[in-house]
Amino acid sequence: xxxxxxxxxxxxxxxITGGYAQxxxxxxxxxxxxxxxGVSPGxxxxxxxxxxxxxxxxxxxxxxxxxxGVLYVPAVAAMEAAIESIEAGLKVLMIATERIPxxxxxxxxxxxxxxxxxxxxxxxxxxxxxxKCLLGSAVPSxxxxxxxxxxxxxxxxxxxxxxxxxxxxxxxxTCIGIGGDTVIGRNPVDYLRLFDGDPETKAVVLLGEIGxxxxxxxxxxxxxxxxxxxxxxxxxxxxxxxxxxxxxxIVRGDRDTAESKRRxxxxxxxxxxxxxxxxxxLTRKVLx
Amino acid sequence: MRLFEYQxxxxxxxxxxxxxxxxxxxxxxxxxxxxxxxxxxxxxxAQLRQGGRGKxxxxxxxxxxxxxxxxxxxxxxxxxxxxxxxxxxxxxxxxAAEELYAAVTVDDxxxxxxxxxxxxxxxxxxDRGRSSAEAVATFNVNPLxxxxxxxxxxxxxxxxxxxxxxxxxxxxxxxxxxxxxxxxAILVEVNxxxxxxxxxxxxxxxxxxxxxxxxxxxPHLLELRSQAVGANEAEERAAGKGFTFIDLxxxxxxxxxxxxxxxxxxxxxxxxxxxxANFCDAMGGSGPDVVADLADTVIExxxxxxxxxxxxFNFVISGTPLESVVNGLVKAFRNRPCSKPVVGSVRAFDxxxxxxxxxxxxxxxxxLGFKVYPEIKxxxxxxxxxxxxxxxx
Numbered sequence: 001x002x003x004x005x006x007x008x009x010x011x012x013x014x015x016i017t018g019g020y021a022q023x024x025x026x027x028x029x030x031x032x033x034x035x036x037x038g039v040s041p042g043x044x045x046x047x048x049x050x051x052x053x054x055x056x057x058x059x060x061x062x063x064x065x066x067x068x069g070v071l072y073v074p075a076v077a078a079m080e081a082a083i084e085s086i087e088a089g090l091k092v093l094m095i096a097t098e099r100i101p102x103x104x105x106x107x108x109x110x111x112x113x114x115x116x117x118x119x120x121x122x123x124x125x126x127x128x129x130x131x132k133c134l135l136g137s138a139v140p141s142x143x144x145x146x147x148x149x150x151x152x153x154x155x156x157x158x159x160x161x162x163x164x165x166x167x168x169x170x171x172x173x174t175c176i177g178i179g180g181d182t183v184i185g186r187n188p189v190d191y192l193r194l195f196d197g198d199p200e201t202k203a204v205v206l207l208g209e210i211g212x213x214x215x216x217x218x219x220x221x222x223x224x225x226x227x228x229x230x231x232x233x234x235x236x237x238x239x240x241x242x243x244x245x246x247x248x249x250i251v252r253g254d255r256d257t258a259e260s261k262r263r264x265x266x267x268x269x270x271x272x273x274x275x276x277x278x279x280x281x282l283t284r285k286v287l288x
Numbered sequence: 289m290r291l292f293e294y295q296x297x298x299x300x301x302x303x304x305x306x307x308x309x310x311x312x313x314x315x316x317x318x319x320x321x322x323x324x325x326x327x328x329x330x331x332x333x334a335q336l337r338q339g340g341r342g343k344x345x346x347x348x349x350x351x352x353x354x355x356x357x358x359x360x361x362x363x364x365x366x367x368x369x370x371x372x373x374x375x376x377x378x379x380x381x382x383x384a385a386e387e388l389y390a391a392v393t394v395d396d397x398x399x400x401x402x403x404x405x406x407x408x409x410x411x412x413x414x415d416r417g418r419s420s421a422e423a424v425a426t427f428n429v430n431p432l433x434x435x436x437x438x439x440x441x442x443x444x445x446x447x448x449x450x451x452x453x454x455x456x457x458x459x460x461x462x463x464x465x466x467x468x469x470x471x472x473a474i475l476v477e478v479n480x481x482x483x484x485x486x487x488x489x490x491x492x493x494x495x496x497x498x499x500x501x502x503x504x505x506x507p508h509l510l511e512l513r514s515q516a517v518g519a520n521e522a523e524e525r526a527a528g529k530g531f532t533f534i535d536l537x538x539x540x541x542x543x544x545x546x547x548x549x550x551x552x553x554x555x556x557x558x559x560x561x562x563x564x565a566n567f568c569d570a571m572g573g574s575g576p577d578v579v580a581d582l583a584d585t586v587i588e589x590x591x592x593x594x595x596x597x598x599x600x601f602n603f604v605i606s607g608t609p610l611e612s613v614v615n616g617l618v619k620a621f622r623n624r625p626c627s628k629p630v631v632g633s634v635r636a637f638d639x640x641x642x643x644x645x646x647x648x649x650x651x652x653x654x655x656l657g658f659k660v661y662p663e664i665k666x667x668x669x670x671x672x673x674x675x676x677x678x679x680x681x
Contacts, residue, residue: 023639024607076504101472101502102394106431109399114432125607137607141637154548156604159637180547182474183399209551212396234551237558238567258555275559276552277665 001200002129002174003149003191004092004118005068009133012037012057012066012090014073014081016048021072024096024137025049028070031134036064057088069093070135071121078122079104086117094135095121095185105183112185119185125155125177138177139163146171147202148283149195151188153180153209157234161207161276168280170287173201182211188218196225203228203286205279206270208261210235215261219268228286229270232279233258289498290337294377295512296494299471300478303463306490310379319360320353322378332356334363335375339495344368349381382490387480388447390461392429392468394475401429401468403440403461407447409480435465452487460489471509472502531570531582538563540671541590543583543601543632545570545613553602553664560668562675565589565596574608579616580623587626597675601632602664610636611644614652621656630657631671633664 011028015021016038026049028035037060038048044055054060057069069090073081078097085093086108093112100108100122112119120127126136130143138155142163148170152158158177165172176191178184188206195201206229208215215233222229236258254260266272271286273279291299297307310326312335313319323330334346341347346366350356366373389409395402406424425446429435440458449457460481468476477495484490503510526533532547540562544550547569554564566589570578590596603613613634621630634653636646650660661667 020607027639075501099501101505102474102499103431103469103472103502106394106399106401110430110432137638139606139637141606152548154546154551156546156550157548157552159604159606160549160552163635182394182396187397207548209548214397217397232552234548234555236555237564238551238554275556 001198002132003194003198003201004120004174004176005127005129005133005135007034007132009034009068009092009135010064010066011035011068011070011135012039012060012064012085013051014039014057014069014071014085016040016051016053016072017043017046018072022049024070024072025051027137027140028134031128031140033134036060037066057084057090061088061090067091068135071095071097073097075099075101079108082108082119083111086112086115086119090117092118092135093120093185094124094127095119095179096124096126096136097121098123100181102181102183105181109183109185120176121179121181121184123181123184124179125158127174127176129174130172136177138175142166143175144171146173147200147287148172149191149198149201149204150175150207151191151195151204152177152207154207154234155180157207161205161232161279164276164280165205165283168284170280170283173198180209187214189214189221192218192221192225192229196227201227203230203283205229205283206231206265208233210238210258210261211256213255216255216264219264219270222265222268222270229265230273230279230282230286231262231265231270232273232276233261233265289500289503289509289512291494291496291498291512292335292337292374293333293494294335294375296476296496297491299467299496300463300476300491300494303466303470305460305463305478306488307494308379308382308490308492310377312375313360313378314375316357316360319356319376319378323350323353323356326378326380329381331377331379331381332359332363333377333379334366334368334373335377336368336371336373338368338371340368346373382482382492383485384480384482384492385485386483388457388483388489389477389479390457390464390481391475391477391479392435392465392473393477395428398428400431401435401465403427403429403435403443403465405443405447405461429465434469435462437462440465453483456487456489460491467496471496471506472499473497474499526568526582526585529581530574530578532568533582533585534567535589536564536566537595538565539595539597540675541565541586541593541596541599541628542568543586543599543630544568545574545579545582545603545605545608549602549604553600556664556668557600560672562597562671565593574612576612576616576619579613580620583617583620584624587620587624590626590628591624596628598628598671599626599630599632600667600671601630601634601658602667603632603634603636605635605640606637608640609643610640610646610649614644614649618652618656629659629675631659631661631667633661633667
């Protein structure tokens with residue numbers, strides 16, 4: 001088992017004719033993901049990477065039975081594209097686009113919620129269930145199948161930590177880049193809930209950052225979780241009140257700090273790591 | 289982007305709120321003229337992008353021409369934490385029966401706009417809000433339909449307002465929300481929101497922060513940015529070139545991509561007993577020019593700052609082609625040689641190594657004199673052994 005995605009996801013790529021999207025589509029196809037359609041308005045009838053291109057998501061769904069979306073549309077047009085996918089009935093939508101205006105992200109989140117769709121991102125590097133399905137570019141060459149669920153706000157951190165976990169013999173059930181923005185489709189707590197109910201997942205690694213308060217919501221849930229959680233929060237030495245690369249990492253007040261989050265997670269019963277390699281040690285310990 | 293008070297007040301006014309009469313004054317004569325117009329007494333308020341002006345004495349009441357002269361001169365020369373005063377706002381003094389607080393910001397957990405209001409406005413509102421939670425009313429707004437009138441009334445009722453005060457307050461909150469929504473703000477804060485003895489609400493201050501990612505669709509706000517002053521030059525330059533650079537006092541400069549791992553790297557630098565000298569981040573998929581510009585900014589910092597003992601680099605890439613990163617680094621380090629040792633690690637996977645293998649990338653970096661390790665831990669161990677003992681050049 002895994003969460004969110006497995007062999008049964010049929011993927012439509014929005015914005016498939018862009019250069020970046022084409023490279024990512026190639027990567028997904030190489031991994032074995034069932035990419036069945038692409039969408040690019042005005043380019044319906046063409047092929048991209050051997051995948052048929054449609055003008056609208058609705059047409060793509062009707063023709064191919066796609067149930068999952070990956071979105072590479074530029075920020076200015078991303079909300080329109082996301083609404084289109086949600087209204088076409090896609091159940092999982094991974095939004096890779098960076099720098100989507102915050103008010104657009106809030107609308108996407110609530111529209112998806114009302115429609116019962118699961119939005120990963122915006123600003124997500126992707127999702128992977130090792131050996132089954134890859135959305136985006138999240139870490140295909142460093143994963144190994146296994147019992148650890150991984151949740152990360154950041155792409156590079158996800159890639160490095162998963163690599164360390166694999167090297168240390170801790171394979172993964174599903175690895176998720178949940179998105180680095182202030183407002184995202186689903187919060188860490190939503191993924192923790194899925195992992196807690198997934199029979200294959202035995203432990204969860206939660207990678208967080210300074211900024212925002214989502215880790216507190218997660219900590220409340222961790223208190224009642226059946227499975228152990230290993231948490232790692234970066235940005236302990238980032239000065240207050242400065243803007244980092246992720247909008248969500250703006251530090252406002254004490255509760256935004258890495259130290260405060262580490263304390264809350266520790267009190268909730270999570271194992272809190274100080275260094276990337278300590279994550280692996282702690283994970284091995286809870287798996288034994 | 290943070291707006292100045294006077295810019296924020298213009299937005300509030302156009303959304304129907306009452307703001308004090310007045311305007312910017314560029315000289316002592318203009319200040320004196322404003323004072324005559326405003327009835328012989330007024331406020332002079334330094335315009336800065338950061339908070340804390342009141343406590344720093346940069347908001348002053350003046351009552352005589354001599355006062356006006358002195359205060360104007362003092363404010364025009366003032367700085368706050370290195371930021372120079374950009375302009376001076378002259379305003380009428382507004383009588384207040386009560387000072388309230390009203391703001392709209394973003395709730396990152398719920399993913400909604402959040403109205404925050406209190407009967408106890410003023411300079412310590414945050415502290416007082418924490419000590420007595422009932423003094424603060426909050427309301428999560430459904431972003432799909434915006435704030436409705438009855439919801440603004442509920443916020444006012446939570447604060448114990450009644451009658452005309454209640455309806456007047458609700459109108460003010462609706463106006464603040466309108467500014468938030470129309471301008472893609474991430475914060476619109478009015479503190480204090482004055483209640484006059486006549487029962488009117490007046491926005492005596494305005495803190496407005498616009499979502500940078502939404503600026504492309506607000507050309508009129510983008511123009512306001514050109515009025516920015518006092519920001520760190522290297523940081524401003526970075527923002528214009530598509531990457532983030534934050535200057536810090538430290539002994540190890542950091543050259544890295546990806547905000548998440550860069551923060552982890554900075555934490556590791558501290559873990560090893562050093563201090564990071566900067567933060568930097570380039571967007572995924574960046575081309576060689578962005579990498580070169582970012583590297584150049586870091587080299588410039590490392591060369592100019594005697595406190596910097598080494599540059600620690602780390603690149604973990606899968607989506608961005610490796611040659612973009614390597615060629616960018618080669619360009620920057622050829623163009624501006626770095627006087628400090630450069631140590632670090634690079635890993636590339638998948639699509640990143642289509643046109644350049646990792647081995648070739650590493651060879652190129654070693655050609656620049658970089659010490660390249662397979663793992664960042666090895667690079668940190670090396671730094672701990674050599675740099676700490678002062679054995680570097």
